[in-house]
Amino acid sequence: MKFPFIKWFLLSIATILITEIFKNSIKFEDLLYNFLSVQLNVKQVENFITFQRKWQWFSNLFIPFLLLLKIFVVSIILYIGLFFCNKDLKFNTILNFVLKAEFIFLLVPICKIIWFYFFQTTYTLEDIQYFYPFSALNIVGYKGLENWFIYPFQVLNLFELFYVIYLGYEIGKLTDTNTDYGLKVISISYLPSLFIWVATIMFFTLNYS
Template sequence: MRNPIILFVVLCIAAILFTTFHQNILDLKALEIQSLSKSISQKQIDKFITSSQSKEYLNYIFVPINIITKVTIIALFLFFGCFLVDLKIKFKQILTFCIKAEFIFLLPVLYEIIYFKFIQTNHTYSDIQNFSSLSVLNAIGYKNVENWFFYPLQTLNLFELIYWLVLACYIGKITETNSKRGLLIVASSYGSALLLWVTVTMFLTLNYS
């Protein structure tokens, strides 16, 4: 499937389905209400439920917006990285593959469903909210980490590593070089941007927490 529009539509549908399964199978709404009941009144909870139900459709709108924004930015950085080392590649090729590679990030959602459904069956809303599949944060435990350090430790995960390697192999193949050269391009372009984003997120979290 080489048409980026069809790929994008399939990815969005899959992401919405996975998110819906995640919410329903783990019964997130009930867990969230249970968590809120410890700090607010029943009247406030009722208002929250009504407000959430009226805005539920927004979740389906934000999914394609988030995906297209993410893959376009990553594709631009990779395209710029290839340009700097004088490797000729079309932006459409990179964008199409970035959309394909984004399917990797459906796996953490599936892993999370399996983990909380069959392994850690006794859990709270906070446990799910702070969970990051196969990440350093999970290995350490979010209760042992300062809030401002959550995001970088969540970013260090197995699926992100697989994503890097897949991008590197593709760039090496399409530019007729090798995976090592592809990994250098991914690290210098996407990696640099990701590092900057993580740093900014840490700074903002630290200042507003």
Template sequence: MLNSDKLFYNFYSQQLAQEQVEKIIESQQKWGWVGYFVIPLMVLIRTSLVAICLSIGMFFYNMEHPFKFKQFFRIAIIGEFVLVLVGYFKLGYFYFIKTDYTLQDLQQYYPLSYINFLDLEKIQPWLAYPLQTINLFEIAYFFVLVYGLWKLLKNNYTKSLEIVAISYGSGLLIWLGLVMFLTLNMS
């Protein structure tokens, strides 16, 4: 819905020749269908990793849990609906509010995130992703996981909060460390 061809042209026209920019846009249009397979695959992988974290957390809290992986996967997939809202908020922001934007604006903006309060010019590239992760959607996702685990375990809410904080929180910290490490090595 957003005019990405114009954004790519404006961004790359300062760095590349017009023919090269047109080749990039043409290549993106040619291979755009790949996103229809990659995005669901990425959601499946992310959901599976969260379910693994919850399962490991349960293993360490209760050695004899009768729960199956698909129950943790169901909790994680329900939580993914919170993260889908991020895309809708971002689309609405650039479609209705900030209609004059660049490709860099589109890449760096994350709705309801801490990074929006900071000057992006002064932030090191390796800190961008962790600062984007501090957002209200991530907090809502966390509490959806807590609620789902609470309903599954039928126990007190505090224990579910503790299990999710330790299991999912550890997994998130490992993921953030990996992304920061890769960002530092790529730049």
């Protein structure tokens, strides 16, 4: 099985388009202007926004590569997990279902658009930055919470749960076992790696905030 370039291309385009729709729906530049105007003078703010607008296309180019990097890393982790569980799946097979699982996270910006367009119509840049639909952070709130706790509370969300369950389902199906077995593989590979990643982000946030 070759690398599914069409799925990767569609995922990348969909991610970029939904992100741009989200920015336009919340009037991102106005929020950024209000946020920066507290710290910078008018000329500096305008220069920053002009620069950001000019190079927006360049930042969008990174999205496909970041997605590809994440898909490859998760696939490698699962491949190692399957190896330790004495199961053999071709790497491209793993890559394919990890790529399909990534489409789940397209629902995150879509939910954000719906939330801020129909429900929370008054918001700040920080509200946008820290909002993650169906996450633990929405329950506890970011105000008054230490900065280094924000990311782990964001990671605890329903989309991540669905992502894990889907990966477990695919592993179970492709190894002729069941979803429980797939989740076992996830528990010794992906979840520890996710924990290390979150702990690393917490460490850097704590030391550089």
